[in-house]
Amino acid sequence: MRFARYFVDRPILAAVLSIVIFLAGAIAIWKLPVSEYPDVVPPAVVVRATFPGANPKVIAESVALPLEEAINGVEGMLYMNSQATSDGSMTLTVTFKLGTEPDR
Secondary structure, eight states: OHHHHHHHHOHHHHHHHHHHHHHHHHHHHHHSOOOSSOOOSOOEEEEEEEOTTOOHHHHIIIIIHHHHHHHTTOTTEEEEEEEEOTTSEEEEEEEEOTTOOTTO
């Protein structure tokens, strides 16, 4: 009750304080970064390799496994997924946290 009474007895202080709070809010709104289309998909790097004539097991052991071991533990990495096909190709997708620059 005493808190409210303080501002009732001092209306100029209450008005000035209200204006200051309003101005701080208006400045904050203009300073907030707004993006029309924000990045919501985590960045990813796709590595493709071919080994003509090899079956998926050979590709997984001789191509995918060494690549996965070399890439594992990269800063900002969330997960990786590799897929070997019977036509001799392999695709390795490395997904990073939002805000990470995968080019580094």
